[in-house]
Structures are given as C-alpha cells and as structure tokens.
Amino acid sequence: MATLKVLGAGPVKRGITQIAAEFAKASGHQVNVEFTGAPTVRERVFAGEVVDVAVVPAATMDEFAAAGCIAPATRAKLGHARMGLAMRKGAVAPDLSSTEAFRRAVEKADAVVANLANSGNYVAKLVGDLGFAADKVQRQPDAVKVMEQVASSPQQLLGAGQLPEIRELIDKGVAVELAGPLPDALQSVTAYDAAVAAASANAAAAAEFTAWLATPAARTAMAATGID
Known part of the structure; x- marks a missing residue:
C-alpha cells in the first residue's frame, strides 16, 4: 500500500481531509494532507517538490498542466x-x-x-x-x-x-x-481541481484518489462544506 502526499490550497481543505480519511479506510492507502496558501503551493511545485496529488485553483492547475507538472488525464473538478x-x-x-x-x-x-x-x-x-x-x-x-x-x-x-x-x-x-x-x-467564483503530479512515485494509487474525488459521494461531502 502507498503513502500519498497531497499538497493543496484553498477552502476545499475540509472536504479533502474528510474524503482522504474515507479513501484511506476503503483502499488501505495512507493519505497525508497538507494545505497552505495557493501562492506557496505554486512556488513549491514549480521548485520541484515531489508530491503525489496537487489541489489548487483551476487557473493554477492550468499552469501546472502547461509546465508538465501534472498528469492531465487524472484532473478532477472539485467544485466552486x-x-x-x-x-x-x-x-x-x-x-x-x-x-x-x-x-x-x-x-x-x-x-x-x-x-x-x-x-x-x-x-x-x-x-x-x-x-x-x-x-x-x-x-x-x-x-x-x-x-x-x-x-x-x-x-x-x-x-x-x-x-x-x-x-x-x-x-x-x-x-x-x-x-x-x-x-x-x-461576486468572484473560484473553481478548484485536483490532479496527480507528473513526478509522483505512487501514480496508480494517486490516480485512485483523484478518481475517488470525482465520485457522487465525494461531491456530496464537498457540498456540505460550502463548495458547490
């Protein structure tokens, strides 16, 4: 079983933390979640820090995709x-x-x-x-x-x-x-996405997690925290 490092930003923290615990229980994978400011996440990823999953505003994820920092096929929309x-x-x-x-x-x-x-x-x-x-x-x-x-x-x-x-x-x-x-x-509405990092050493397990984030149950959990 893998130990996944999730580095994220923004108000999806509460939902991601809850969903990560449910995923860990169901899959056997351990998920370590760290949230900080979006500029810090961007800086750390572009500096080459190895993470398994990034959770950031969609605009930042677009930058990661353009720079080859993520696996685009694993990108999951979390909400707004x-x-x-x-x-x-x-x-x-x-x-x-x-x-x-x-x-x-x-x-x-x-x-x-x-x-x-x-x-x-x-x-x-x-x-x-x-x-x-x-x-x-x-x-x-x-x-x-x-x-x-x-x-x-x-x-x-x-x-x-x-x-x-x-x-x-x-x-x-x-x-x-x-x-x-x-x-x-x-009003300003910000979309948030998750994706597997291109440099992840646990890509298969990380992809399982991002797929889990796209399930109806996960979206319901996100909605309960105010993410629509």
Missing part, C-alpha cells in the same frame, strides 16, 4: 467557492446586498483584510475600483491570519475570504462572524 466578508464576533453586520451597500460598508470600516492569494488580489482590486486608496486593504499570508487579525484588532475590520474557509474558521473557534457573501454583481 464564493467570496464573503467576516467581522469581529459581536459586531453589527453591514448591509452587503448591493454594490452601493458594499461600498458603504468598506467606507465605514477601518480596513478590509485579505490574503495574498488570487482571492485577496481580487478583493484589493475591487476595493480600488470602487475608489478607495490602496491602504484601505491590509494583506495577510492566508485565511487564518486574516481572520485572526479581524478577531483580535480593536479596529473595525472586515475580513475577506472564501465562504467555506470563513465558516471553517468560525467552527474552529476564531472569534469572527460571517457578515455575508459579496453582492452578486461583485
């Missing part, structure tokens, strides 16, 4: 994540029902905190496009750091992130609450 805002626990939730309401919420906040991944880049550009100065957005390496800053700061902050990640961190006890999703006109 949408963006939202969090606030410190106990704060009054802003109206996020429209573009103008979102603009007012950002104006009232001391800052919007976002990660360094593509989702954070989207938020930074969005806030800038609405006429705010660059320093209206503060950046943190990942979703955990974003929400910890929102929870602990005496300032009135809004934490931007993908909805499944916000909900997971709330469930883990981070003292934030979901303010709401971005309004439809401003």
Whole structure:
C-alpha cells in the first residue's frame, strides 16, 4: 500500500481531509494532507517538490498542466467557492446586498483584510475600483491570519475570504462572524481541481484518489462544506 502526499490550497481543505480519511479506510492507502496558501503551493511545485496529488485553483492547475507538472488525464473538478466578508464576533453586520451597500460598508470600516492569494488580489482590486486608496486593504499570508487579525484588532475590520474557509474558521473557534457573501454583481467564483503530479512515485494509487474525488459521494461531502 502507498503513502500519498497531497499538497493543496484553498477552502476545499475540509472536504479533502474528510474524503482522504474515507479513501484511506476503503483502499488501505495512507493519505497525508497538507494545505497552505495557493501562492506557496505554486512556488513549491514549480521548485520541484515531489508530491503525489496537487489541489489548487483551476487557473493554477492550468499552469501546472502547461509546465508538465501534472498528469492531465487524472484532473478532477472539485467544485466552486464564493467570496464573503467576516467581522469581529459581536459586531453589527453591514448591509452587503448591493454594490452601493458594499461600498458603504468598506467606507465605514477601518480596513478590509485579505490574503495574498488570487482571492485577496481580487478583493484589493475591487476595493480600488470602487475608489478607495490602496491602504484601505491590509494583506495577510492566508485565511487564518486574516481572520485572526479581524478577531483580535480593536479596529473595525472586515475580513475577506472564501465562504467555506470563513465558516471553517468560525467552527474552529476564531472569534469572527460571517457578515455575508459579496453582492452578486461583485461576486468572484473560484473553481478548484485536483490532479496527480507528473513526478509522483505512487501514480496508480494517486490516480485512485483523484478518481475517488470525482465520485457522487465525494461531491456530496464537498457540498456540505460550502463548495458547490
């Protein structure tokens, strides 16, 4: 039996971890799952780190495919994540029902905190496009750091992130609450994929895992974490 190394990014962590445990029980293969920020995953894979399965935004997976870093036939679509805002626990939730309401919420906040991944880049550009100065957005390496800053700061902050990640961190006890999703006109939807790494020494077992990720049961598990 093989021991698989899964390196991933994004809000699919919760679903992947659950599905990996179910796959391990059924197959006998051990699955070690590590999640970090998408830029870090990209950097590590392009630096030649050997992994068995990569889990990243579809745009990053396209880059991996073009560079020959993955086995394209093993690519599995995991679903989509949408963006939202969090606030410190106990704060009054802003109206996020429209573009103008979102603009007012950002104006009232001391800052919007976002990660360094593509989702954070989207938020930074969005806030800038609405006429705010660059320093209206503060950046943190990942979703955990974003929400910890929102929870602990005496300032009135809004934490931007993908909805499944916000909900997971709330469930883990981070003292934030979901303010709401971005309004439809401003929403950003990110697709996530998994694929076997071209350099995997356990390609057959890794392909079993990515095939498992495409099953109806796996998709149901993903949906339960907010990935649609």
